[in-house]
Amino acid sequence: MSLLEVTDLHVRYGAIPALKGIDLRVEEGELVAVVGANGAGKTTTLAAIAGAHRASGGKIILDGQEIQRRRSADIARRGIALVPEDRGIFPSLTVDENLRLGSYLVHDATEVTRMRSQIFERFPILEQRADQGAGTLSGGEQQQLAIARALLTKPRLLMLDEPSLGLSPALVDRVFEVIEDLHREGVTILLVEQNATRALDLADRAYVLTTGVMTASGTTDQIRASVDIESAYLGGVQSANSEEKP
Amino acid sequence: MNEVLQVVVNALSLGSLHALLALGLVMVFGILKLVNFAYGELIMVAGYTWFVLQPSWVPLILIMLVAIVAVVITSVATERIAFRPLRSGSMNAMLITSFAVSTILQSSALIFVSPRPSVINVPRGLTSYISVGPAQISVLNLVIFAVSIVTLLGLMLVMQKTRLGITLRAAADDFRMLQLLGIRADQVIATAFVISGLLAGIAGVLWVSRIGMVWPTIGMTPLLIAIIAIVVGGMNSLKGAIVGGFFMGALHIIMQTFLPQNLLAFLDAFIFGVVILVLVFRPEGIVKGRFQTERIG
Amino acid sequence: MTQLSRLPLARKTLPVIITLGALVVIAVGVSLFGSTVTNRIVTVMFVHVVLVLGLQLFMGNSGILSFAHVGFMAIGAYGSALMSIPAENKSRSLPNLYEPLMGVELGFLPAILVGAATAGLFAAITGVALMRLSDTAAAISSFALLVIINVVLSQWNEVTNGPRTLSGILKYTDMWTAFGWAAIGVIVAFLFKESSLGMKLRASRDNLHAADAIGINVTRTRWISFVFSAFIAGLAGGLWAHFITSFQPDALYFEMTFLVLMMLVVGGPHTITGATLGVIIVTVVNEGLRSIENNLALSGALPFKTVGMTEIVLAVVLIIMLALRPGGIIHTVELGGGVGRRRELQTSASSQKGTRR
Numbered sequence: 001m002s003l004l005e006v007t008d009l010h011v012r013y014g015a016i017p018a019l020k021g022i023d024l025r026v027e028e029g030e031l032v033a034v035v036g037a038n039g040a041g042k043t044t045t046l047a048a049i050a051g052a053h054r055a056s057g058g059k060i061i062l063d064g065q066e067i068q069r070r071r072s073a074d075i076a077r078r079g080i081a082l083v084p085e086d087r088g089i090f091p092s093l094t095v096d097e098n099l100r101l102g103s104y105l106v107h108d109a110t111e112v113t114r115m116r117s118q119i120f121e122r123f124p125i126l127e128q129r130a131d132q133g134a135g136t137l138s139g140g141e142q143q144q145l146a147i148a149r150a151l152l153t154k155p156r157l158l159m160l161d162e163p164s165l166g167l168s169p170a171l172v173d174r175v176f177e178v179i180e181d182l183h184r185e186g187v188t189i190l191l192v193e194q195n196a197t198r199a200l201d202l203a204d205r206a207y208v209l210t211t212g213v214m215t216a217s218g219t220t221d222q223i224r225a226s227v228d229i230e231s232a233y234l235g236g237v238q239s240a241n242s243e244e245k246p
Numbered sequence: 247m248n249e250v251l252q253v254v255v256n257a258l259s260l261g262s263l264h265a266l267l268a269l270g271l272v273m274v275f276g277i278l279k280l281v282n283f284a285y286g287e288l289i290m291v292a293g294y295t296w297f298v299l300q301p302s303w304v305p306l307i308l309i310m311l312v313a314i315v316a317v318v319i320t321s322v323a324t325e326r327i328a329f330r331p332l333r334s335g336s337m338n339a340m341l342i343t344s345f346a347v348s349t350i351l352q353s354s355a356l357i358f359v360s361p362r363p364s365v366i367n368v369p370r371g372l373t374s375y376i377s378v379g380p381a382q383i384s385v386l387n388l389v390i391f392a393v394s395i396v397t398l399l400g401l402m403l404v405m406q407k408t409r410l411g412i413t414l415r416a417a418a419d420d421f422r423m424l425q426l427l428g429i430r431a432d433q434v435i436a437t438a439f440v441i442s443g444l445l446a447g448i449a450g451v452l453w454v455s456r457i458g459m460v461w462p463t464i465g466m467t468p469l470l471i472a473i474i475a476i477v478v479g480g481m482n483s484l485k486g487a488i489v490g491g492f493f494m495g496a497l498h499i500i501m502q503t504f505l506p507q508n509l510l511a512f513l514d515a516f517i518f519g520v521v522i523l524v525l526v527f528r529p530e531g532i533v534k535g536r537f538q539t540e541r542i543g
Numbered sequence: 544m545t546q547l548s549r550l551p552l553a554r555k556t557l558p559v560i561i562t563l564g565a566l567v568v569i570a571v572g573v574s575l576f577g578s579t580v581t582n583r584i585v586t587v588m589f590v591h592v593v594l595v596l597g598l599q600l601f602m603g604n605s606g607i608l609s610f611a612h613v614g615f616m617a618i619g620a621y622g623s624a625l626m627s628i629p630a631e632n633k634s635r636s637l638p639n640l641y642e643p644l645m646g647v648e649l650g651f652l653p654a655i656l657v658g659a660a661t662a663g664l665f666a667a668i669t670g671v672a673l674m675r676l677s678d679t680a681a682a683i684s685s686f687a688l689l690v691i692i693n694v695v696l697s698q699w700n701e702v703t704n705g706p707r708t709l710s711g712i713l714k715y716t717d718m719w720t721a722f723g724w725a726a727i728g729v730i731v732a733f734l735f736k737e738s739s740l741g742m743k744l745r746a747s748r749d750n751l752h753a754a755d756a757i758g759i760n761v762t763r764t765r766w767i768s769f770v771f772s773a774f775i776a777g778l779a780g781g782l783w784a785h786f787i788t789s790f791q792p793d794a795l796y797f798e799m800t801f802l803v804l805m806m807l808v809v810g811g812p813h814t815i816t817g818a819t820l821g822v823i824i825v826t827v828v829n830e831g832l833r834s835i836e837n838n839l840a841l842s843g844a845l846p847f848k849t850v851g852m853t854e855i856v857l858a859v860v861l862i863i864m865l866a867l868r869p870g871g872i873i874h875t876v877e878l879g880g881g882v883g884r885r886r887e888l889q890t891s892a893s894s895q896k897g898t899r900r
Contacts, residue, residue, distance in 0.1 A: 050426055052425075052426060071425070071430070071431070072422075072426050073425045073426075073428050073430040073431065074428075074430075076425070076426055076427055077428045081426075082426050084423070084426070088420055088422075088426065089423075090415070090416045090419040090423070090424075091419060092415065092419050092483075093412065093415055093416055093419065097412045097415075097416075098416075100412060101412060101413065101416055101424070101427055101429070102427060104409065104413075104427070104428070104429065105427070105428045149427070153427060279679060281679065281682070281683050328862050331866040332865055332869065335865065335866075335869035336869060337679065338602075338606070338608045338682075338808075338812070339865045339869045341608055341682060342608075342804055342808050342861070342865065343861070343862050343865055345801060345804065346805075346858035346859075346861045346862050347858070349854050349857075349858040350854075350855050350858045352851075352854075353854040353855045353858075354855065356850060356851040357850070357851045357855075361850070470686075470687065473683050473686065473687065477680055477683060477684060481677075481679070481680060511698040512694065512695065512698050514690065515691045515694040515695050515698070518687045518688075518690060518691045518694075519691065521687065522669065522687070522688075
């Protein structure tokens, strides 16, 4: 049984359909990437899985249980952690308080201590800045904080929404390094990225999302072979071109 | 000189009481972005609980505690019955609902108790004065100041140090994200209403002992004070509410002391006038919040 | 092609015709079959139509809640009364009035226009501060404004007779006058909604940042609408004053504010047909409950006093209504504006997407 299985997922904003029946599957320990152009519905997909946006149709199954009607807090408690595009750190709280909010779901105190020291090993900057206001962190530091906080919830599935967005090239490298490490350590990851080339380098499998529809899926090699990444990036351009060329 | 001491004590006393009122209101506002117009009626509930219990054998301190508990229960009940079903609706719908809740509570007092003021027996000890040199200091004002400051400090401690406080502050920052971390919205909001009720209860008991009476619309003034204090203070932070509360208290006492007799009737209008002036020059309030007060679903 | 171009016009005029038609039916019906009591109720109802549409003009299009409009109504009421009360009545009802005002004796129309202009002027001054605030801060500051107006009116003995009743006002407003102004109010409200100003205001309501980005001066747009809508509220105050003929400041305070907001919200603040319907429904329910309350009080069937029961029932109905239908009875599409509805639905949906994300 897959860890996460999404079938025929529909989401709409008012009368506008954002997702028109997508299928998606994540196995335990996998790193799955969803790539596509801006506005293709990648963020909406993650929001729907996390319960932040209500699905209008279809099923989301975690460990054999339907979760598409659950509230986001319940879904988080079942082990899905979302690091949103805007990172969602609490700016008026300190770094330490942000991290503590992550570990409230874990009740074993010694386990929390162990996880925290692990986190600080991975992100030393967070330990240095523990008592600083999270709003004063740089973009890269905020991203690290957001990922660290999500990890402290001990997620079964970590969903990352555009983790490289707005970061300098050096920091992008650092973020992808972290993702690679996490994957190697066995964390199951669903990664949404506009930076398709980098995402495909890391992932085991990938999906290509084009204006609310999955247009391709498979292993990263298959995707690379079958889809012109440039055009997937630019959305509808590919189909428009193919219509013009007989 | 003696006047200065008196004015300072009165201003601090009233300011701390106003700060309590403002904190109770901002506690809910920070999370739901709802200005709870039924907040003033919590003061009324405190007053009537006291009024109903005072003929009994129950000692005064216990009456006061029961009054505070009654306020907490009312606060939580209004959230559960009136606000929760509307949470996904617009902000205006919630504001108007709170207005409706306020009307219901007021009219109930009108029907079941009396439209006229009911007298509260405030113990003699509280209404007396002590002389510090030539200055006459009201015991009640000292008590109000002491209770308010202890409550303020206690609340600050809870908000800074405990899991509950951190969660509430996080909810004011980004409620959606908090839920994504597995913390249940209903619980957080209910907690906010409990603390709001607790503050309103304590402030209510103090308020009623100042006035010595309770009537159906008694909540109007404290509500207005709290609203204006949080607007002046900057809407979004606890610090702002405290600063705004003290500002309003001090302004009130200063105007009361120095305004000519024939203008005293316009005291409230002057106070609100000053407030609107403050807003012209500082639309974001005295304590500038870092973030816009936009509502998130 | 001709059909296509005719559709939007029908979409815009049909709601006006429906609204006016409903008001005409009520007015004619009451003048033919109504008693003095119903005549009185309906006259006040028409005044409420003017007031609620004035409020709708600002609140419905901008999305900003205003508690101050009954205050503006009060300014209009007192301002117009001061202008129209005959000199001999003034020396009795306002003996301490300032000398220059003592001799003023305007006719009905100029008097209510002066009253409305005063309300507009007051809104213009306070609006400079208010319209710069965020939605919530503006809403609650408008609440403070209502209180300021009430405090001043009930303390300014020389001009308003303080908290006591001001009397001696001539009765100029009858049902048909009120109807005439209500009809004008309906037309003005529709014209405003479709005007470029109304359009800009609605754009700022649906997506503040987008409106800002396409060059709409939101603060200015809001300010103009606020002043205009306060003027209309002041006008309603003048009509009301010259119908009631004696009143005190508290008659135009919280209770009235609650009633008026309820009318707007129950009917649907975004639509004019909705707002008008809200006035009608709330008037009927309110008067019905009030008469039940009075009968109960007279019969002595209940062990407690019944004053306030109407308010409780109204408030409960309002809460249930808001929970079940938060946008009001007619929320986005005007009644009769359903012609070519698909397009409208889509635009409103896309605006929703803009704000929700």
